[in-house]
Amino acid sequence: MSVSVETRVFRAPPWLKRHETVLAIILIIALVGLGLMNDRFLTLDNLLDQGRFITETGLIALPMTFIIITGGIDLSVGAIVGLCAIILGHSWKTFGFPLPLAIAFALFVGALAGFVNGFVITRVKVPPLIMTIATLALYRGLAEGVSQAHSVRGYPEWFYFLGQGSVFGVPAQLLLLIVLIVIAGVVLDRTTFGRTLYAIGANETAARFSALPVDRVKLIVYTLSGLASGLAAWVLVSRVTTTRMDMGTGYELDVIAAVVLGGASIFGGSGTIWGTVIGLAMIQLLKNGLALTGVKGDATIVVIGVALILSVLVASSLERRQD
Amino acid sequence: MRARLLLSAMFGALLASAAMTAANAAARWDGADDLPTNPLACGAGGAAAPVAAKPYNGGRAINPPDKAGKEITIVDVPKLIGIGYFNATTKGQQEAAKELGNVKVTTDGPTEAKIDEQIKFIDNYITRGVDGILFAANDPVAIAPVLKKALSKGIHVVGYDADAEPDAREWFVNQTEFNGFAKAMIDSMHKEIGDDGAFAIVTSTFTTPNQARWIAEMQAYAEKCYPKMKWLETVEAQEDNNLSFNQATTLINKYGDKLKGIFGMTSVATPAAAEAVTKAGLCGKVAVVGGATPNAMKPYVHSGCVKSFVLWNPIDLGYAAVYVMRAVVDGKLKPGDTSVDAGRLGKLNVINGSQILLGPAFVFTKDNVDKFDF
Numbered sequence: 001m002s003v004s005v006e007t008r009v010f011r012a013p014p015w016l017k018r019h020e021t022v023l024a025i026i027l028i029i030a031l032v033g034l035g036l037m038n039d040r041f042l043t044l045d046n047l048l049d050q051g052r053f054i055t056e057t058g059l060i061a062l063p064m065t066f067i068i069i070t071g072g073i074d075l076s077v078g079a080i081v082g083l084c085a086i087i088l089g090h091s092w093k094t095f096g097f098p099l100p101l102a103i104a105f106a107l108f109v110g111a112l113a114g115f116v117n118g119f120v121i122t123r124v125k126v127p128p129l130i131m132t133i134a135t136l137a138l139y140r141g142l143a144e145g146v147s148q149a150h151s152v153r154g155y156p157e158w159f160y161f162l163g164q165g166s167v168f169g170v171p172a173q174l175l176l177l178i179v180l181i182v183i184a185g186v187v188l189d190r191t192t193f194g195r196t197l198y199a200i201g202a203n204e205t206a207a208r209f210s211a212l213p214v215d216r217v218k219l220i221v222y223t224l225s226g227l228a229s230g231l232a233a234w235v236l237v238s239r240v241t242t243t244r245m246d247m248g249t250g251y252e253l254d255v256i257a258a259v260v261l262g263g264a265s266i267f268g269g270s271g272t273i274w275g276t277v278i279g280l281a282m283i284q285l286l287k288n289g290l291a292l293t294g295v296k297g298d299a300t301i302v303v304i305g306v307a308l309i310l311s312v313l314v315a316s317s318l319e320r321r322q323d
Numbered sequence: 324m325r326a327r328l329l330l331s332a333m334f335g336a337l338l339a340s341a342a343m344t345a346a347n348a349a350a351r352w353d354g355a356d357d358l359p360t361n362p363l364a365c366g367a368g369g370a371a372a373p374v375a376a377k378p379y380n381g382g383r384a385i386n387p388p389d390k391a392g393k394e395i396t397i398v399d400v401p402k403l404i405g406i407g408y409f410n411a412t413t414k415g416q417q418e419a420a421k422e423l424g425n426v427k428v429t430t431d432g433p434t435e436a437k438i439d440e441q442i443k444f445i446d447n448y449i450t451r452g453v454d455g456i457l458f459a460a461n462d463p464v465a466i467a468p469v470l471k472k473a474l475s476k477g478i479h480v481v482g483y484d485a486d487a488e489p490d491a492r493e494w495f496v497n498q499t500e501f502n503g504f505a506k507a508m509i510d511s512m513h514k515e516i517g518d519d520g521a522f523a524i525v526t527s528t529f530t531t532p533n534q535a536r537w538i539a540e541m542q543a544y545a546e547k548c549y550p551k552m553k554w555l556e557t558v559e560a561q562e563d564n565n566l567s568f569n570q571a572t573t574l575i576n577k578y579g580d581k582l583k584g585i586f587g588m589t590s591v592a593t594p595a596a597a598e599a600v601t602k603a604g605l606c607g608k609v610a611v612v613g614g615a616t617p618n619a620m621k622p623y624v625h626s627g628c629v630k631s632f633v634l635w636n637p638i639d640l641g642y643a644a645v646y647v648m649r650a651v652v653d654g655k656l657k658p659g660d661t662s663v664d665a666g667r668l669g670k671l672n673v674i675n676g677s678q679i680l681l682g683p684a685f686v687f688t689k690d691n692v693d694k695f696d697f
Contacts, residue, residue, distance in 0.1 A: 038451075040450050040451060040452065045450075049446065049450070053443060053446075148353070150529065150530075151462075151529075153464045239468070240438070240439075240442065240465035240468065241464055241465065241468055242465045242530075244438070244462065244465065244530060247439075249437075287443075288447060291444075292447060292450060292451050296431050298433075298434050
């Protein structure tokens with residue numbers, strides 16, 4: 001005779017197994033841990049301050065999420081930041097534009113740079129990786145050429161408000177970022193445009209044959225990426241009060257790390273704005289918390305690398321269990 | 324159609340402006356800043372025309388806690404860590420800290436000479452709460468907001484090696500008079516390449532404050548004393564060893580026989596330029612002059628590739644910086660003072676309002692390079 005015993009298997013609710021939730025939990029654990037080790041870390045002052053540093057990478061990470069969801073990539077964002085910063089400074093100082101016009105012109109140049117990327121990627125069918133590596137060098141070279149390596153300084157006081165001012169205690173650029181995060185999140189989740197991005201990433205050919213405007217959508221996201229880089233350049237110049245030709249070097253890696261950490265698959269088809277935000281926060285707050293705790297210099301990067309690997313491992317093992 | 328017209332007009336404007344800025348730049352050597360220059364007299368032993376004493380133009384720490392005589396913790400954030408020059412300044416700082424007994428100083432900074440990273444390092448230390456910050460700036464304007472934030476929180480700020488805007492720090496320890504260094508460099512190069520030799524410059528970046536000042540003074544002095552010496556080009560090498568070597572090699576290949584000398588403006592660029600000249604087999608035909616630490620240059624001096632190089636003692640520079648910080652905290656160095664006591668270095672004078680002068684530049688040659696170990 002056999003006795004069958006019914007065992008209760010614990011099934012985790014679906015939202016718990018999502019990559020973003022795991023990441024959020026790891027982030028909270030890390031924050032609490034670092035906060036215990038150092039009493040300056042979890043102060044409102046410090047967190048808002050870190051918000052300032054997050055903004056430049058954050059602004060670019062939003063359209064980068066869109067691009068990575070479509071299965072593409074944009075490595076030229078750092079160079080576009082440099083180019084727009086130079087255009088902002090030099091069109092004001094050397095060409096004599098009034099400063100608001102110079103800012104608008106810099107944003108326009110950023111959007112144009114992104115448009116060129118998107119145009120060649122969609123019309124000439126050059127793979128995004130190759131095109132943006134090429135434009136990375138091209139735009140950086142343009143920045144060098146226009147600026148002749150001279151930096152521009154001496155902006156009027158009102159210009160510094162975006163990078164250094166606060167509204168009701170919240171840093172001005174952080175407010176801008178929050179507004180854009182909400183808009184980007186709504187667009188990705190609730191609009192046809194957003195669904196099209198996922199469709200392109202999942203299966204581009206199927207999307208084309210479903211009469212989705214694939215080329216137009218791709219063109220739009222690359223232009224947005226350039227525009228966001230221009231915006232980031234404006235915030236950066238306002239924060240450091242000067243324009244340098246080497247601004248933005250290395251930004252592309254920080255941005256892509258945040259997006260991929262946030263759960264977007266590099267092959268396209270998945271990813272959320274919420275995940276990107278957690279990824280951003282995690283990298284910046286870990287760096288800051290570790291530095292405050294006394295971990296010297298670049299040792300913080302080692303710890304962050306380990307944290308990234310751990311979180312990706314945990315998330316992917318959870319996904320496998322789900323299958 | 325209209326869009327295309329607009330686009331081409333835009334590109335045309337961009338190119339025109341590039342040409343305009345290029346034309347403007349030709350008037351001034353690349354890498355030089357816009358501040359007024361004061362070249363010394365030509366020939367041996369030229370002393371500067373005395374400059375009128377300037378009023379104090381530094382910033383003030385706001386309501387700093389009174390720590391006169393008590394132990395203080397200070398942090399040193401140089402341009403980058405991991406190169407011989409800043410290892411030497413750190414050594415001097417530790418020496419001074421040990422002598423004073425009530426100073427704890429740590430050196431922490433980015434591994435690349437990037438201003439954005441340096442700003443984040445300083446910001447973190449402001450949050451951690453230190454009593455004083457020593458710095459060597461990668462960019463004098465970009466670093467100003469974060470230093471002013473430190474001053475507003477009552478943290479004392481003293482610079483060395485590379486200055487920030489004067490109102491962003493309290494004092495700046497200047498290793499040598501800019502025009503004295505420029506004179507020593509140009510005179511050494513002139514001795515090797517003659518009245519109408521052509522030279523190129525390898526610097527860190529065009530906006531790094533000390534290099535920019537030196538190049539401006541070098542231009543003024545060369546135009547005054549050796550107007551026929553030709554400046555070919557300045558290239559950037561970001562204090563990176565490989566990049567400096569590649570840039571120097573590119574210069575050699577680009578100008579061929581026309582190039583008679585290379586200036587290395589950083590302690591990384593000079594030995595890299597010497598290595599490039601050695602590898603190209605042009606020792607003795609292309610002169611290399613620059614700022615560099617003795618240990619890095621000993622092999623090239625002994626092989627005859629480099630006849631002389633100019634520097635000061637970076638160990639003394641770090642040592643003086645800590646003594647200045649201690650004097651500021653103790654209230655012994657106030658705006659308007661004309662000198663400060665710096666331990667074994669004796670009394671150092673205040674110049675240019677809020678700069679403390681370490682001393683004259685020193686020329687190293689085959690005869691004296693072995694006496695030094697840093």
